[in-house]
Amino acid sequence: MGAPAGPTGPVTVGIDIGTTSVKAVAADADGRVLARTRVAHPVGGSAAGACEHDIDRAWRADVVEALDRVASDLEVVAVDVAAMVPSLGAVDADGRALSPGLLYGDHRGATATRDPALPGDSGELLAFLGWLAAAAPTATGFWPAQAVANHELTGTAAIDSTTAMTALPLFDMTGWDEARAAEAGTTTDALPAIARGSDAVGTVRDGLPAAGALVGGGTIDALGEQVVAGADDVGDVLVICGGTQITWAVATDWPEVPGLWTIPHTAPGRALIGGPSNSGGLFLDAVERWLGPVPDEQLDEVDAADLPVWLPYVRGERTPLHRRDLTTVLDGATLHHGPAELRRAAYEAAGFVVRHHLDLARTAGVDPQRIVATGGGTQARHWVRALADATGLPVDVVAVPEGAALGAAFLARCTAGLEPDMTAARRWARTSHRVEPDDDRVVAVHRRYERFRELTDAAVAAPPAR
Known part of the structure; x- marks a missing residue:
């Protein structure tokens, strides 16, 4: 048998920060998976009703490790990170953890104003923010998993506008709501930047795998699954x-x-x-x-x-x-x-x-x-x-x-200008x-x-x- 065919067109990487692991795939222009990996991490908490991640492991170190495993032998042009929603953690100026990473369903997100008719866990992330602002008053930032990962890869804490929509009512469909942030005990300066559409938030830093590759704002894991299913x-x-x-x-x-x-x-x-x-x-x-x-x-x-x-x-x-x-x-x-x-x-x-x-x-x-x-x-x-x-x-x-990682790899193609929009996925x-x-x-x-x-x-x- 001959050697496997090389990639068709530019290679992109999608990373999915899931509840129990980080998955990553490298894919070519035809959606053929050239490399894949899974890096397991625990999910838990010290009290009943807690659901949390170790930020420095699940949202930072495991992301870099997964990228290294799938990108080390390939020329990668763009990367995109998907993750579960909502999530939020307190970090210092270097993106290091000052709190656990709170995940959907954690008791610290409970709110009496939740409207089950709304398409999302409305108010949960805002409740997370209030708890974190009180628990970690010296924090520089309060960032979801995608923002922590993007900061680790590029030095910029940013999320895409679709992920921001899951933060209702903290996100008012145009940007962060100053009054809501103040009610939670912080300011919008502590929240990540919001990238529109498929805009890049930076490039992978020197010294990391796939250095120089464009990095998109990220996405919701379920949306990544949807676009390629x-x-x-x-x-x-x-x-x-x-x-x-x-x-x-x-x-x-x-x-x-x-x-x-x-x-x-x-x-x-x-x-x-x-x-x-x-x-x-x-x-x-x-x-x-x-x-x-x-x-x-x-x-x-x-x-x-x-x-x-x-x-x-x-x-x-x-x-x-x-x-x-x-x-x-x-x-x-x-x-x-x-x-x-x-x-x-x-x-x-x-x-x-x-x-x-x-x-x-x-x-x-x-x-x-x-x-x-x-x-x-x-x-x-x-x-x-x-x-x-x-x-x-x-x-x-x-x-x-x-699927979430594969969808993120396609969205990375959009960030690199290789696709017109996500519907082509x-x-x-x-x-x-x-x-x-x-x-x-x-x-x-x-x-x-x-x-x-x-x-x-x-x-x-x-x-x-x-």
Whole structure:
């Protein structure tokens, strides 16, 4: 066999700061992945309700390490960093941590003014800012993960305007709101600069891998996933299988349902309805810690007609319930159920949450036809199987599981002037295989879904925990 073909056109790198790891890919003009890596980091906190990162590790050192791993043997023209939202940390003038990096759902972001109809965790980042300003009064800056990473790479703390929009109402759609910042105990000078569109925020500093490459303002991880997934037609459902499981059903017009978010699609004339849930990797990883590893061969042998039912609210729930106080429940487990049955049931619970989102979307006239699954969780075939069986829809699995990093690599091409805009990214969309729902499981799965909904309704009806 001959040597592998070289890259087609200029090479760009996308980096994704996720909940449990930093992923990075280097891609050529055709979207072919030339190098990929994953740098794991912990997520945790010292108190109940905490969800935080070590800023110096997850947002700085791991980003540089990931870039080094994928760029060391390539000529990289541009880099872009995606990350989960919202996130915020206090840093000194050199971008070093003076606090933990607070992540979505952390108790320090709780606010009584949260409006679940708004398309984002409205007010959470502003609450983070108030807590950080009091906890780290000597801080030079209060920056999201993208800004910390961009500062580490270029010396400039900046984010893109799309990420800034998730800071509502601290961001007023034109810039940082001085009055809101003052209420939180700081000034807008402590917040990162905002880059418009695909504008570069600088170049990678000398001494770092890919030195001299342009660096874009960054993006939201879910947007990076979306632009390269190929879920663009009405009836498509994008399910991002990450630490957070995100469901977006593609629709026309602007469907609205209580509990779900509606946001614009990047495709003209399309909208997305759905939102994020804690039923993804956050829950599934917790189940694995509780049970220990269960080999796939044991999961294959489970009687899929006889499983208990989980409520996967290991850290409360986001859409469609918007309740921070909900906890995990296991219902219907008996002596004959072992770790394999409980693990399969956990995957099924993730599928049930997607179905719950879609059932609600159907009340607004949305008609789901297929799922496009992306994210690292697509490597867990029982997760993908659960999505198909729980929803009754075929699941097309993307060819590149690091979708947020791949999308960021495409956005880096926009920063380098190699693409007209992000909508052209759909040409990078590729599917590896399709998983059809198993008709033999329909009756049992439907029965358990009804029980899941009964348990969920009862949990929501109970008074909030104090």
